[in-house]
Amino acid sequence: MTPLERTLARALTEIIIKLDHSDLDAITPEAAMEVLEPVIALLQDLPDQDRQALADLINQFAWQETDLDRHLTAWEAPETLGLLAGGSLC
Known part of the structure; x- marks a missing residue:
């Protein structure tokens, strides 16, 4: 993958982590999914x-996480984004 692709994949991973770990008063799970649905569709x-290459890259980022909560969220991100066989959560 190019540096641009890696950076965009990392940015997407960070967005998912931030959405998942945000305070419920700041963004509800429903609002988070509204943000992610157009991304999932794309x-x-x-x-x-x-899609598999992106999932693999996100999993690499997950293994680099030292915080367990961030690691788990990143590890689940490919499924959240519908990158794995079986489709998306939309």
């Missing part, structure tokens, strides 16, 4: 190979 248009 990712569904990618070829399977690209």
